[in-house]
Amino acid sequence: MRRALLVVALVGLAAGGCGGPKLAKVKGRLVTNDQPMEFPPTAAAVVFTPLNDGGTPDPSKSFTAVVNEDGSFEVLASGGQLPVGKYQISIQAMGKLKEQLKKFGEGVSPVRRDLQPGPNELVIDFAKPEG
Numbered sequence: 001m002r003r004a005l006l007v008v009a010l011v012g013l014a015a016g017g018c019g020g021p022k023l024a025k026v027k028g029r030l031v032t033n034d035q036p037m038e039f040p041p042t043a044a045a046v047v048f049t050p051l052n053d054g055g056t057p058d059p060s061k062s063f064t065a066v067v068n069e070d071g072s073f074e075v076l077a078s079g080g081q082l083p084v085g086k087y088q089i090s091i092q093a094m095g096k097l098k099e100q101l102k103k104f105g106e107g108v109s110p111v112r113r114d115l116q117p118g119p120n121e122l123v124i125d126f127a128k129p130e131g
Contacts, residue, residue: 023081024115027074028122037071043097051086
């Protein structure tokens with residue numbers, strides 16, 4: 001009898017784990033005209049803000065990834081995974097870098113991407129932000 005209860009409990013736990021939320025692992029790099037960019041240490045961050053069904057960003061659920069000196073970034077918070085779906089992606093910069101990035105105009109504006117389950121490798125090109 002105990003054995004039967006144990007089997008039922010284990011099957012229930014296994015079945016419960018199958019229906020969890022789908023998650024996306026996100027990393028990428030910032031470039032301009034397909035060329036790598038260099039950044040001062042900890043001077044920039046990529047911010048991922050989920051979009052609701054109406055396409056409006058929900059800043060209360062944002063995720064941030066620090067931009068490395070070579071322009072690469074990776075979301076590490078929340079175990080490095082985000083819920084799948086559509087996101088607004090923006091760049092936050094500090095100090096002199098903020099002024100330097102203004103020369104790219106629209107390239108600094110938020111872009112939108114659809115994050116899929118599993119690995120997502122993003123390339124955000126300041127010269128072609130929607131590409």
